[in-house]
Amino acid sequence: MQFSDRDILADMLTGAKMISTGYHMAVLEAANDRVRNTLIHINNEEMHTQKQIFDLMHSRGWYPLDPVFTGTPMGPEATNIRGPEGPMGRMAPGMGPAQM
Numbered sequence: 001m002q003f004s005d006r007d008i009l010a011d012m013l014t015g016a017k018m019i020s021t022g023y024h025m026a027v028l029e030a031a032n033d034r035v036r037n038t039l040i041h042i043n044n045e046e047m048h049t050q051k052q053i054f055d056l057m058h059s060r061g062w063y064p065l066d067p068v069f070t071g072t073p074m075g076p077e078a079t080n081i082r083g084p085e086g087p088m089g090r091m092a093p094g095m096g097p098a099q100m
Contacts, residue, residue, distance in 0.1 A: 006062045009053055013063075016050035 003011075023043035030036035057063035 006057070006060070009057050009062065013050065013053045013057065016046060016053060020046045020050060 020043055023039055023046060027036055027039045027043060030039055054063060058065070
C-alpha cells in the first residue's frame with residue numbers, strides 16, 4: 001500500500017499528540033524536580049514539533065479550521081484524523097485514565 005504525504009503527516013501528528021500526552025502525564029507524576037524539568041523541556045520540544053506538523057498540514061488544506069471558531073480544529077469528519085482515544089485525540093466518552 002502506498003501512503004500519501006497527507007497520510008504520513010496525519011500519522012506523525014497523531015503520534016506527536018500521543019507522545020506529548022505521555023510526557024505530560026510523566027511530568028504530573030515526577031517527584032524529582034530535575035526529572036520533572038527535563039520532562040517539561042522534552043514535552044515543549046514535542047509540542048513544537050506538533051505545531052510544525054499542524055502548520056504544514058493546515059497550509060496544504062489538510063487540516064482545515066472552523067471559520068466560526070477561528071483557531072479551533074474542526075471534527076474528525078473534516079480532517080479524517082483519529083487516534084486510539086477517539087476523534088482528534090480526545091478520550092472516548094466514559095473513558096478515564098484508569099480504563100486505558
